[in-house]
Amino acid sequence: MFEEDYKRRFVYGCDFGTSDYKYGPISLGERPRVVENRGYFPEKSMVAEVLGVSRDVVVGADVTYFLGSGQDLSSRLVYPMRDGIIGVGDDRSWRVIRELLLKSLGEFKPSGFGFKGFYVVASLSAVAPLYMYERFFSYLGEMAEEGLVHSSTLIPQPLAVAIAHKQTSCIVVESGHGNTQVAPISRAPIRGAVVALNRGGSEANTMTAEILKDTGYSDLAREERVVRQVKERLGLLPIDLDKAISFARGNKEAVRGVYHIEGTRIKIDLGDHSWARFLIGEIVFNPNHEIFQSYFKRGMPRPSDIRFGDTIFYGMMDMAETIISSVERCPVELQPLLYGQVILSGGNFCWAPPPSLRTIACDSQTKLQFMLKEKGIENARVVLSPEPQFTVWRGCIVYGYALPQNYEWSWERMEGWLHHKH
């Protein structure tokens, strides 16, 4: 088989997110496999060692078995990424990543002759420092020795999104669980113009937990997974927050939020607090409305600015302002083109209004279009990726398919295939 054909058959995408790891080969088609990006470090047990199942770190579905074990979860359960970045000396986080890579590649390893390893395309945050690239390549190199990897390459997540949409001039807004990256692309990301927010789906979770506490469900508010489900089922994105709240006051039944947790007897009813459903979506786009102040005063953490190397992740900047400040760091000539193609991706843009509330709630595309208009950008064209949480993975696959096999990795250009020694 020609090498180019081989490569196309065995392209493999990896997207490491703050909450979920999306992975798998081209043969999966439209959707990757998804597992939580976390690892559990079990206590070393004699019994386990005797039985030969002693493992340093456990990832994937097996983690669930340890969650109820009564051991101290906070020190043993590690979510390796914060804002898409892992500290250089954060050994445990790196071990989780290595284990996830190894396990996920192994899951799809074909049996039989002729397999020489995958062509792996892994995507990293647009602001990932160089040592993250080096570390990923070194792990992939180790896996090449085990026959799992043939060659590999790394690309920034926003570029993967642009590629999935086959766009060469656009601005990508990638909003996942941990953070939001806004990156203008003109063939490659314009690095000096990337603006990042320290806000993602986790801030909407925090808001949801607060509402659950206020409604009398304090116990449930402590369970991250339940909170996330409630957010995704009951959270609403208002077109205009003030109008939505006054609508809710006059139409209590129409906005009443009720959710039955599947497989349990628990039925959550937000009752008179149902108007607060609109806060869940709003905080993602704009946490500056005065109504949030009372929550911050009562102890809900306020999204804060954080610095990582040269990058500041802004806590409170609204979504439209973030896009504008990124575009305005680019040459004026390019700016209309960028506003003409604003691509939204990432699970944090999945808001969908129930049909009965269409006049008051909306999807992410509509919301941003309104917000940009209010700030004087009339002609923005905002596009929402289909199944936005998978766009980065799809982009990895499209990129790997197209990148010629004999185009070698260069640290100057930061592109190409690194061919590993076997």
Ligand SMILES: Nc1ncnc2c1ncn2[C@@H]1O[C@H](COP(=O)(O)OP(=O)(O)OP(=O)(O)O)[C@@H](O)[C@H]1O
């Ligand atoms: N229907 C929905 N409504 C609201 N939020 C949703 C919905 N579906 C998924 N999400 C949120 O999207 C987030 C996960 O998105 P995604 O998989 O893109 O993030 P990630 O890649 O893990 O994180 P990051 O890219 O920030 O590192 C979670 O916060 C999840 O709750």
Ligand SMILES: [Mg+2]
């Ligand atoms: Mg992501």
